[in-house]
């Protein structure tokens with residue numbers, strides 16, 4: 001885990017002038033400098049929350065600082081990651097996919113093989129261990145696709161914590177199986193009927209819960225977003241992906257990859273795999289945002305490509321908003337990427353040019369999902385399929401001598417229904433009309 | 445120089461009473477309807493008006509204010525309408541504050557918002573999710589345009605944070621009476637009086653208490669230890685209920701007037717705080 005160094009900017013009592021991009025870029029070469037003690041990644045991040053939560057965020061920051069320096073805590077987390085979550089996850093050489101795409105050698109970091117089926121478990125085990133250490137007895141979480149909710153319900157069951165998961169009503173319908181999964185694991189799932197009834201509203205509801213229950217409750221945020229210390233802490237818990245992958249690629253190929261590609265919702269799987277590569281400036285870091293029907297249609301979830309800087313959910317970052325600062329509703333076939341913001345460290349990586357971000361629309365992601373399934377026998381999550389679609393372009397651009405590392409962030413079991421509708425694979429007896437086939441938005 | 449808020453608090457102190465601060469969102473049920481309701485509450489005894497800026501992600505609000513804000517946004521209310529509302533209500537002579545989440549000001553531009561708010565006759569703004577650490581641009585813009593920036597303290601605030609918040613607030617310090625979101629409560633939390641006492645050790649500024657006050661009796665209780673009594677959800681609920689039951693605009697304004705009068709009587713009969 002990252003430790004603080006003397007190179008860190010001094011704490012700011014009140015906000016100082018925004019540092020220039022040039023100054024930030026210089027600082028970014030010392031990647032450990034972010035965030036500053038107040039949680040800033042350059043001009044992004046920070047803590048835009050009601051005063052009532054400030055004490056809890058201070059308490060959490062302090063507890064986390066102590067925990068990550070505590071060998072006992074780190075050893076317990078490592079033990080759970082190895083013996084419970086199944087780490088290290090393997091690195092797979094995607095031979096047939098490489099051949100089909102016709103470009104760089106494609107390597108897959110297999111987070112889909114982690115317990116509960118995605119990278120989300122890495123963060124959740126860390127946060128739930130921390131919650132228990134802080135004496136909290138109850139954990140709340142938001143979820144979109146349900147993967148973070150399932151992971152939180154799982155860790156809560158394992159560690160004996162009460163668990164409440166907030167989920168947009170819209171998402172409880174499109175991810176009904178994950179709702180049942182969470183309930184089987186003993187969690188209470190609360191459908192959220194306010195606002196757009198999706199992930200952003202689930203976060204709003206979780207925040208409302210937390211402000212009233214903060215004494216005994218930990219809010220286990222599911223991505224590198226929200227007020228400080230969450231973007232830093234979640235990144236640190238997800239860094240294991242990149243730490244393992246970097247060593248695995250070196251061992252397998254004898255050198256670093258030319259590019260690392262990941263999908264970006266809030267951005268935790270991407271931050272996790274990117275972070276250990278940030279000092280390796282020859283390695284291109286490429287995030288794939290969800291393009292929905294296409295950025296030009298306005299129906300998308302691409303906060304960097306189609307958004308602007310502002311404040312949402314406790315952080316300054318890029319988000320989809322109108323001219324008056326009202327959050328705009330995002331659209332993506334992938335519930336896990338269907339979020340109008342992005343983690344603040346990605347905003348910094350974008351602004352400094354250390355990472356670049358591309359847009360992958362629904363159709364390209366679904367085509368990638370099908371190709372990976374047929375060539376490699378891996379049914380990936382629709383979220384992860386966005387990374388694959390982006391990686392195919394990168395692989396062709398870089399050519400056969402290059403290596404591209406793709407973060408396969410999760411498995412697609414939860415998405416079989418959506419995919420079957422998209423491709424028209426169900427006959428009438430199967431419950432869905434074949435007419436609701438290719439091209440139609442399966443979410444209706 | 446004394447701001448309009450300062451003058452009101454001084455005058456109320458001399459009268460031996462607390463100020464009554466009433467909140468309603470702009471644009472609910474319509475921009476005109478909102479203005480009429482705010483004027484009605486001033487006519488019935490509300491001293492200071494908080495004009496809420498409806499926001500898409502009101503993480504600090506309970507269901508009543510959420511519903512009203514949602515309806516106002518669906519009706520197309522914008523920041524421009526909020527400023528128009530401020531202007532219309534300020535014409536009554538009551539100091540008017542905008543109550544808003546930070547992003548709408550951030551997007552509008554803090555300097556431009558402060559200029560337009562001052563031009564509309566506004567007295568300042570309450571920004572509950574703008575912490576002191578991030579407030580420099582807003583403090584500068586407020587100072588330039590003679591606006592009072594109001595910040596919140598909560599029962600969980602440390603003494604150091606209370607000093608930090610009080611140090612940058614002007615007009616008054618907003619003490620959140622409990623840990624939670626806006627909404628009416630059966631009883632005002634016991635934490636409120638303790639919090640006000642802690643704020644008083646940090647500042648000479650008046651302290652107003654909000655969250656959970658809904659009746660004349662609660663207003664009288666809070667007036668026993670605070671300089672201002674802030675009422676939001678209870679007033680908004682009158683409008684929401686009138687919309688739902690189809691009672692009509694006249695009945696809604698009547699209801700606002702009745703509740704405001706009850707609360708105004710409350711702040712004039714403070715119940716001495718049990719020492």
Ligand SMILES: Cc1ncc(COP(=O)(O)O)c(C=O)c1O
Pocket residue numbers: 118119144145146147148222223224263264265266267268269270335336337381383384409410411
């Ligand atoms: C498999 C998978 N990948 C990616 C994401 C997106 O989250 P993040 O951008 O934080 O990795 C999700 C979220 O639900 C997910 O389930």
